[in-house]
Amino acid sequence: MNIAIGGFLHESHSFAPRPTGFEDFLKPGGFPPLLRAPELVETLRPTSVCAAGAIAACEAAGARILPLAWAFANPAGPVTREAFERISALLLAALSDALPVDGVFLDLHGAMVSEDFPDAEGELLRRVRAVVGPDIPIAATLDPHANMTPLMARMADVLVPYRTYPHVDMRAMGARAAELLLRRIARQAPWAMAFREIDFLIPITSQCTMVEPMAGVMAARAEIEARHAVELAYCFGFPYADFDGCGQAIAAWAETQEAAEAAAEALAAEIAAREAGFAGGVMEAQEAVARALAAPRGPVVIADTQDNPGGGGHGDTTGLLAELLRQGAEGAALAPMNDAEAAAACHAAGEGATVTLALGGKSDGAPLSVTGVVERLSDGRFTLEGPMGKGNPANLGPTALLRVGGVRVVIVSRKMQAHDQAIFRHLGLEPAAQRIVAVKSSVHFRAHFQPIAAEVLVAAAPGPVVADPATLPFTALRPGLRLRPGDNRRFGG
Incomplete structure (x- = not known):
C-alpha cells in the first residue's frame, strides 16, 4: 500500500504587522525547516508533529511511505503569493511523481490565509484532489484553531483536529488520522459527513482545553463521538482571519448520514450551553x-x-x-x-x-x-x-x-x-x-x-x-457572525 505524506502549516493573522514569506518557512523557530522528499521522513520521525505520528502508524501497518514536502512557519501576517505557490508546487509535483498512490496524508494547520486564497488549506486540498482524482482517500490533521471550512471538509475524506490546547497530542492525532485513512482505503467507500458552523467567535485565551468551559466541551465531544461518529472534528476557530470561513466549525464523519447529523447537532448544543463561560479572563x-x-x-x-x-x-x-x-x-x-x-x-x-x-x-x-x-x-x-x-x-x-x-x-x-x-x-x-x-x-x-x-x-x-477580537477592523466575515460570546450583536447587522 502506497501512502503519500506531506504537510504545509501556517496560522495567518490578517492584521499582523508583517506578512509571511518563503524565507520564513526556511528558518522557523521550534520546528524543522522546509523539507523535501529525501530528508522528510528521517527528519520528522523524532519530532512532535502530526506527520511523525502518521509515519509511525503507516510503518506499523506495513504501508510504503511516499514523502512529498513539509513546511511550517511561525504565525504572522498572510502568506505571500510566492510562498504559497512555491510550497504548494513542491508538494504537488512530488505527489504527481509519486502516482499511483492508495491514499494521501496531509499535516495541515487550517488557519492559513494567503494573498490570493483566504481559505488556503481548502485551495491546497482542492489541488491535491485534482491530482489524485475523486476516488483516492485523503486524510488531514488540523490544529484546533483551524477555521475549518466546507471546502476543506468536502475535499478530504476525514479531517482530524488535535484534541488539546496546549497541543500535546499532535503525534497521537497524526497516528489517528493515518489509521482512519487506512480504514477508509479498506472500506472502499466514503463515510457520510455533516458540517456545522457555530455563530460566535471564541477568544484564543478562552480556548484552553485544560480549563472550563472548553474542558467540558471536549469531554462531551469524546462521548458523542463514541456514540455516533467515526470522527467528530471540532475546530475552535482562529479569530484573527478576516474571511467568511472564520470561526468555530464541526464536521462529523459516520457510517450513516443520520448518525453524522446527530453527532454534529449534539456537539453544537454542548457548545451553545457553555457559551457564557468563554468570555473574560484577561x-x-x-x-x-x-x-x-x-x-x-x-x-x-x-x-x-x-x-x-x-x-x-x-x-x-x-x-x-x-x-x-x-x-x-x-x-x-x-x-x-x-x-x-x-x-x-x-x-x-x-x-x-x-x-x-x-x-x-x-x-x-x-x-x-x-x-x-x-x-x-x-x-x-x-x-x-x-x-x-x-x-x-x-x-x-x-x-x-x-x-x-x-x-x-x-x-x-x-x-x-x-x-x-x-x-x-x-x-x-x-x-x-x-x-x-x-x-x-x-x-x-x-x-x-x-x-x-x-x-x-x-x-x-x-x-x-x-484579547478581544471584536475590536479588530473586520470587513469580510460572514454576515450574522457574533464577534463575542454572550453578545448578540452580529457582523453586518
Whole structure:
C-alpha cells in the first residue's frame, strides 16, 4: 500500500504587522525547516508533529511511505503569493511523481490565509484532489484553531483536529488520522459527513482545553463521538482571519448520514450551553505585575497574550517588560524578546559587558531604551523538552540573556512562542527558581509552565493578538457572525 505524506502549516493573522514569506518557512523557530522528499521522513520521525505520528502508524501497518514536502512557519501576517505557490508546487509535483498512490496524508494547520486564497488549506486540498482524482482517500490533521471550512471538509475524506490546547497530542492525532485513512482505503467507500458552523467567535485565551468551559466541551465531544461518529472534528476557530470561513466549525464523519447529523447537532448544543463561560479572563499588564509582586511565593507566570508569536505577534513589543521595570520587579525573567539587532549588539559586546539598547519595538515602532549587563550568549540552538514540542529542534539565531535591573530578558533573533522552559534553560536560567516568569504566549505555555507556577495570570499589554477580537477592523466575515460570546450583536447587522 502506497501512502503519500506531506504537510504545509501556517496560522495567518490578517492584521499582523508583517506578512509571511518563503524565507520564513526556511528558518522557523521550534520546528524543522522546509523539507523535501529525501530528508522528510528521517527528519520528522523524532519530532512532535502530526506527520511523525502518521509515519509511525503507516510503518506499523506495513504501508510504503511516499514523502512529498513539509513546511511550517511561525504565525504572522498572510502568506505571500510566492510562498504559497512555491510550497504548494513542491508538494504537488512530488505527489504527481509519486502516482499511483492508495491514499494521501496531509499535516495541515487550517488557519492559513494567503494573498490570493483566504481559505488556503481548502485551495491546497482542492489541488491535491485534482491530482489524485475523486476516488483516492485523503486524510488531514488540523490544529484546533483551524477555521475549518466546507471546502476543506468536502475535499478530504476525514479531517482530524488535535484534541488539546496546549497541543500535546499532535503525534497521537497524526497516528489517528493515518489509521482512519487506512480504514477508509479498506472500506472502499466514503463515510457520510455533516458540517456545522457555530455563530460566535471564541477568544484564543478562552480556548484552553485544560480549563472550563472548553474542558467540558471536549469531554462531551469524546462521548458523542463514541456514540455516533467515526470522527467528530471540532475546530475552535482562529479569530484573527478576516474571511467568511472564520470561526468555530464541526464536521462529523459516520457510517450513516443520520448518525453524522446527530453527532454534529449534539456537539453544537454542548457548545451553545457553555457559551457564557468563554468570555473574560484577561487583566491589564499593570494589574498583573502588581498582583505577581504581591504574591506570597513564586514563580508567578504572566502570559503576554497580545504579543503571542503563536498567534501572529512579532514577539517584540515592550509593554509588559516596561511595566516590570516600572514596578521594580526583582527575580523576574521574560522570554522571548525578538530583536536580531539587539542580540547582535550583545554578541558584539560580549558576556559581562554593559550595553544600552533600543530594545524591541521593531514591529510597532515603540522600542524601550534599556541599559543592562550581558550575562550569557548562545547560538540559539537547543532541543525542546516540554510536552508540546519534545524532540523538536529550535534555532532562534544569536541569542542573549540581558539583565536589566531585577529583570532578565532572553533576546532572540528569530521569533518563537515561549511554550517550553528550554528557551530559558539553554541560557542557564531555571524558570522554577524565578519569582516572576513572563512569557510571550496565550495558552501553549501552560503545558510546560503551569506545573511549576504558583499562579498563572494572563495580561494584556500592547500587541496585535488582541484579547478581544471584536475590536479588530473586520470587513469580510460572514454576515450574522457574533464577534463575542454572550453578545448578540452580529457582523453586518
